[in-house]
Amino acid sequence: MLQKIKALASQYAAEFVEVRHHLHANPELSYQEFETSRFIQDKLKEFAIPFEVKATTGVVGLIEGKKPGSRIVALRADMDALPIKEENDIVYKSRKEGVMHACGHDVHTTCLLGAAKILNELKTDWEGTVKLIFQPGEEKNPGGASLLIKEGVLEKPEPSSIFGLHVHPGLAVGKMSFRAGKVMASADELYITVKGKGGHAASPHACIDPILIASHLIVSLQQIVSRNNNPHNPTVLSITSFQGGSTTNVIPNEVKLKGTFRAMDEEWRFKAHDLIRKMATELVNSMGGEIDLLIDVGYPSVYNNESLNELARKKAEEFIGAKNVEETEARMGAEDFGYYTQEIPGCFFRLGVMNTKKGITSGVHTPTFNIDESAIETGIGMMAWLGSSVNFS
Ligand SMILES: [Zn+2]
Ligand SMILES: [Zn+2]
Structure with a gap:
């Protein structure tokens, strides 16, 4: 044959x-x-x-x-x-x-x-x-x-x-x-809008700065990979798009983030989604902002x-x-x-x-x-x- x-x-x-x-x-x-x-x-x-x-x-x-x-x-x-x-x-x-x-x-x-x-x-x-x-x-x-x-x-x-x-x-x-x-790996897409309150950049105290909040969020999300995940379990969380603001003297109303979350283990994958949701919501709220978060679940x-x-x-x-x-x-x-x-x-x-x-x-x-x-x-x-x-x- x-x-x-x-x-x-x-x-x-x-x-x-x-x-x-x-x-x-x-x-x-x-x-x-x-x-x-x-x-x-x-x-x-x-x-x-x-x-x-x-x-x-x-x-x-x-x-x-x-x-x-x-x-x-x-x-x-x-x-x-x-x-x-x-x-x-x-x-x-x-x-x-x-x-x-x-x-x-x-x-x-x-x-x-x-x-x-x-x-x-x-x-x-x-x-x-x-x-x-x-x-x-x-x-x-x-x-x-x-x-x-x-x-x-x-x-x-x-x-x-x-x-x-x-x-x-x-x-x-x-x-x-x-x-x-x-x-x-599995691949899930992250779509996040961090909503603050825009205004004159010279008066940050009168604004809720979504650029600063989103920056903290990006750094904090990495803790999920480095502190919550077993180091033997391959996983990736990358924020790949950061869009907000257009000039030097205006704090914008909102920032949009996009990213990808990848994992090998299906149980960890969905646990991580919960952690991402919780951390993102609580962190943004604690800084005075609001958040829209979508995790578009992709391939296993x-x-x-x-x-x-x-x-x-x-x-x-x-x-x-x-x-x-x-x-x-x-x-x-x-x-x-x-x-x-x-x-x-x-x-x-x-x-x-x-x-x-x-x-x-x-x-x-x-x-x-x-x-x-x-x-x-x-x-x-x-x-x-x-x-x-x-x-x-
Ligand atoms: Zn291809
Ligand atoms: Zn292919």
Whole structure:
């Protein structure tokens, strides 16, 4: 089976590099992936794979092998792009001004389409069912994964495991990396308005200065991370925007703050929200101000089931050799794949795309992000290999 998959991945590599070029040149923002969705649907029709459309632009395909009920595996790819203006000088450069596949979701979609073609072609050789999940809106709350789950993507049939890959510009092409347990953080957005009383800057006693209050608040909030959180528990609280006032001699009425709160542990995450609310409200009130505080709850942390991760890692070693499989570090970035791992055992792993000799080293979410496209053959083959062989319950 492995040899058959490798042969087909190699045979179809050039075709799917073209698929990636098409997707890369035609990026669409989160929840607006209409053409991308149609393109995926057309490809599945071409391969004669049945599918359903969910969450407007999501596409969920189903491939049944022999004994379809014997094991059900879900493979997931995201498909949205970012509001970034591409700076790469390539023939398949983004044709949409200010929109770019800078997170490699074009690559993820390509890998899953390629795997779908192979799995479908070999469906008399493997047992079980593979669910193909092409999801919208990974880059933006509420996360396409949460919408698909609400629309029943993990039911009828219910997969017993789910896999997702992500391009990794820090990992050499030809390699993959894995990690068990908590691998990515939850991400919640903070929106705070500190309200005071504006007036002449020469008469601070007649004002309630929201600039000073907000400054104290920013410093104090860091105590939640440094004094309330267990130092062994990764967490980040960053205030990333401070807006208020416009000139030297006026104390403004209010200051607006924005920020992000990230955590690995779900229990601590919600305890921290309470601490943030309490500290912010009491501190601002004690200084005479008032506060509007919104914590927009975003993606949960991504948890890689230990034994599923071990199994996937072994599959990768079989596929590309043990020397090409590495342990990856945990990150405080977020991924809506976390919604799936809250529901069923999942494994989110990294696909190496870096090639220092060719100068392909830019990070994701940068205008010069790109990949060494030989990674596509590896990604296609690995997804097909997982889909056809993982037996986990
Ligand atoms: Zn991204
Ligand atoms: Zn991404």
